[in-house]
Amino acid sequence: MSRTHVSCNINGDDVDFLCDAGESLLDALRDEMRLMGAKEGCGTGDCGACSILMDGRLQCSCLVFAPEANGATIVTVEGIAVGDNLHPLQQCFLEGAALQCGVCTPGFLVAAKALLDHNPDPTETEVRYALAGNLCRCTGYDKIIRSVLAAADRMKQEKQEVAG
């Protein structure tokens, strides 16, 4: 069976890869593109460990057939830092100890980024609902929620400093 050719933009780079039609985008990212950030937890869209942005929308990459990515713009956790500067979410997760084993962390970071992209000043309740599709079995969530709120504060401050 011939493989399917996919052209897309991942983390700012135009890329091409070959995949099987039934392959998940998650597997293509990991196996073809060697981007190991997104993780497979459940493989059925329940846990959010494979969260990515596709054309600006938060998705479980395990539910996306890899050929669907043709022509799409994709952001994975590898693409949210700017050069050597961690994204404020990444920095706040480190400072706030918002991870233990780390398997869920890339998904949480991408889902939190999706939230802050649309809602830069979320309430705690809004953060909790926005991250309801991401499961963590270590932290008990509290440090994650606090770190997202801290990142939102920091990003607001940075914006004010730039504007001021």
Place this chain on the structure above:
Amino acid sequence: MRYVAPTSVAEVVALLAGDPEARVFAGATDLVPQLRAGRPEPSIAIDLKKIARLTEVSLEDGTWRIGAAAPTADLTGDAALTADLPGLVHAGALIGSDQIQNRASLGGNLCNASPAADSVPALVVNDARAVVAGPGGERTVAVVDIPTGPGRTSLAPGEFIVCFEIDRPPARTSDAYLRLIPRTEMDIAIVGAAARVTLDGDGNCAGAAIALGAVAPTVVPVPAAARALVGEPITDGALARVAAVCADAANPIDDKRGTITYRRQVAGVLAKRAVTEAAGRAGNGGGR
């Protein structure tokens, strides 16, 4: 398996007609877990999301058209649709996480034919119609006539849903959908209840529709509950009659998520609350 992403309804009709093992999908939020659970792969996975008619949400000549493959996040993001059909939009916003709502569609929710599908009772109380395309052309069928049992629909081989049509509700009309789950997010309804209520200028109920989910093999419209409301103000007595009629109309199963007795009682309670919520919005003018 082959993957194709046609850009027209006609191409999908031809693909389905040419191969009985081909299957359409929108978000694949049910398809992928089914494949993972060992169900055989379709010969062709036909992605419906590149077809404008299947993804657009529009209001034209007093009728809402919602593409069968439009992700429910697009409904939540549409302020005019939310004003007209808040119960339906809320039902879509209850399905799974943000990740799921960026993929899952009303067409998929209906055709997966889970008895607990959240959007189906809300479609039914709004008299939603499905525009169905197939080898014989297009036909329009009431949504309530699509599910025939768990995992089964009345769609003929080669048919698929293009879009839903819902007439814009009249003035002083609104809808609501409520469900019971054991947690606050991310679960399957133990019971769901949708209501749509029209009030007259004096605050009396001029029209109503009620439908229950997850309490029978398919969605349960309860016209007797609607009759118990019409012509009167929404009083505690009228609501008690609604609850009793809905508990009676429910035909649930015992399973790990709830017993028959529990589900019947909850069906009545949720129906009552859904009527109250819909009537409250209708009293504020509905979407107008």
